Amino acid sequence: MSDNPASSPLNPSADSTESPRSKTEESVSPTRSSFQVNQDVYQGPLDKLLDMARDYKIDIFQVSLSVIADEFLAHVRSMERHNLDEIGDFLVIAGYLMVLKSRQMLPSATEAEEEAPEIDEEQLLLQRLKDYERFREAADLLRKAEADRRLLYWRDTPPPSVGQRDAVEFYEVNVFDLANAFKRVLAEIGEDRPNLIQGEEYTIDEKMAEIQLLLHDNGEMCLTLYLASMHSRVEIIVTFLALLELIRLLKVSARQSIMLGDIWIYRVDVIKRDAEGEVELTFASEESGFIGEQPLGEENTTPASNENQEHTPSQQPHENLELNANEPGIDS
Amino acid sequence: MSLASILESLFFATDEPLTLERLLEVIPGENAESLKAALSDWRQRLIEDESRGLQLLEVAGGFLLATRPQNSEFVDRLLERRKKRTLSQAALETLSVIAYREPITRAEIEAIRGVNVDSMIHTLLQRRLIKISGRKEVPGHPFLYRTTKHFLHHFGLRSLTELPKIDELSQALADAEGRGDGAGTEATPAAADEAGHSE
Incomplete structure (x- = not known):
């Protein structure tokens, strides 16, 4: 030398x-x-x-x-x-x-x-x-x-199917898609990190807060990347439950751009109900005026949404998911 | 239709390393030899053409289209949020011990490094650079650790055999420093058949 x-x-x-x-x-x-x-x-x-x-x-x-x-x-x-x-x-x-x-x-x-x-x-x-x-x-x-x-870069996220992601038609994600996504991550963790389970405690409340905090800035995040940062099965399971709860409360929504593609989580900012009683959600990433201005964790309710809360049987998360699924035309 | 054209489309459309086997599946009627030749040819043309911004990399498990190192400054700026973390000196030393002596127990690593490596092992496991590969048949049955595929990917290696022999390290280091151009040109297409890192 x-x-x-x-x-x-x-x-x-x-x-x-x-x-x-x-x-x-x-x-x-x-x-x-x-x-x-x-x-x-x-x-x-x-x-x-x-x-x-x-x-x-x-x-x-x-x-x-x-x-x-x-x-x-x-x-x-x-x-x-x-x-x-x-x-x-x-x-x-x-x-x-x-x-x-x-x-x-x-x-x-x-x-x-x-x-x-x-x-x-x-x-x-x-x-x-x-x-x-x-x-x-x-x-x-x-x-x-x-x-x-x-110095090198390569694709590490699925390429968009058409142009920019915003222009892509999204599929609503149902509870089985979500469960599958978590299952994939769990299977992977089971292989590679078997002895890292003890030590940390996670609560659903904490995870709900964390997800909302993460969504606070951008209004959206990629579920796969988020889960990839976790180390234990317990943490992932708690996250799954937290996410289901947030979806049930209409605080967030989950969508994917291609079948079996990455699932994206969006913050729900406005809940409206049209004349037929159908629920319409507005997402943070679509209403740029809301980004960063909405206090964290506050109910973003229009007058109609109180009614909506009653209308939605809150004990049945499935029903909310299906409600979302009936609303494909949110492309403001 | 040119095979190179097909390859370019396939590599554009995917986000994971493509193995020779996978390519053979999606391009029916090709045999391994001609495909290997086409890959090698295409790689060479990408390298030689200064106007191209991409290169074909060979990584653990297959081939991958990646950006050219010379353009990293611009891509860095574009993708600021994806800045990758580097490993500390201590982590690198621990990793190199594992890479050269795997499978190895924690106590064996400590004997070489002379310090406690508990937290280091934890970090490396978390970053998926190493994994537990079993237990050693000695009293106490301690865990054995190995490097992962992700380790090879992280350091741009096709397999562990690509690391210089432990006795030839000084020479290899001197060579590496002398070689100014850095990454991207290290892999030779001839090694296509050993791409699979068997675990």
Whole structure:
């Protein structure tokens, strides 16, 4: 690895002693320590010091670990933002250095009989350090791969079937579509995250509030993406129940643009009833004037909607869903 | 009709990696050899034509149409809400230990990294970069961990064998740094037959 400042896009003028070595020498690992050891026998990054001490290229007795520790503390205090990785790395490397040094301090104290295992143990430690270095390199490689990957985009949502999504005809979603969507997510979770169930408690009220909060800004969200952020079956089941309840209360509506496509959740802003007593819902995403102005959780009722609440048998969520389904012509 | 034209339509219309098998199903009358050749040819033409903004990627499980890295600045701006999170140094180190030594137990990872990796494992599981693949037949029957398909996808690998050998890492790193152009051109079409990451 050549120390060539010109090759670093991050820090083209990297030659001052203060400039982070991670940028001049290893531009692939920006979170590596910028801490520099500054002693008579050695000047440079801490992990290089470990390398050299390990290979006996440097006499560890000439290096004051306590001075290094003090300098590092000063360095930490001068950091604008504390970098936990860097601090953790320091502890690990400094710990290894202390082990190396203390081992070398006790060579003659343990004579013949203990010498053999002593060496073994040291070999073991050195091997572990070497392994660890390798994996640090592997991590650098992965970081580079990740950075490359971040420059690319590909489809991760179903493409719209015709032009923009707004222009697409939507199908109302019934309770079975919803249940299927949840089932798919549950099946996936069952495979990949089996042991993450305990610990958290979710309540339907909380989830209802969360969904409404999420809908507060945009008025719509993709159910699949929302569920993908969850980690446990319990959370997903609670979300399902919360969503059913919100639909029953006519607070939100669920639709999808293609059969078996992603289900979208919309905030319902206005509930109207026309002359025939049919219910008409207006969605936040369609009435731009309402976006962000509607207080969260408040009943957005027109005079007719009180009646509507009575008209709608609130114990039967199915009926609401069917009511929605009878209203395909909401394309204001 | 040109096979490339059909392929372009198919890749435009889908949102998931298409495997060779799947392509053979939807393009009747084609055989694997000619399809592979067409894919390889099309990929090459996409790369060579500077006016194109797309490239054909090979990822775990199939092929995928993706944007060119040179245009990322603009796509980033367009899709601001989808900014992807990067992994911390500690997470990457843990991942690399698992990738090179899988299946591996938590204690074995800790022996190498020298620190507790509980929370790290938790994070990696949550982000679906690793999964539990069983229990080790030793006292206590600890969980064994493996990397996932999603891991390969995240880092643009076709399979774990694509990682350099652990002894050749230093060289690979030096190469990676020397290679300025970055992503997208790494995959060779010749490897189409090993696209399936068997789990």
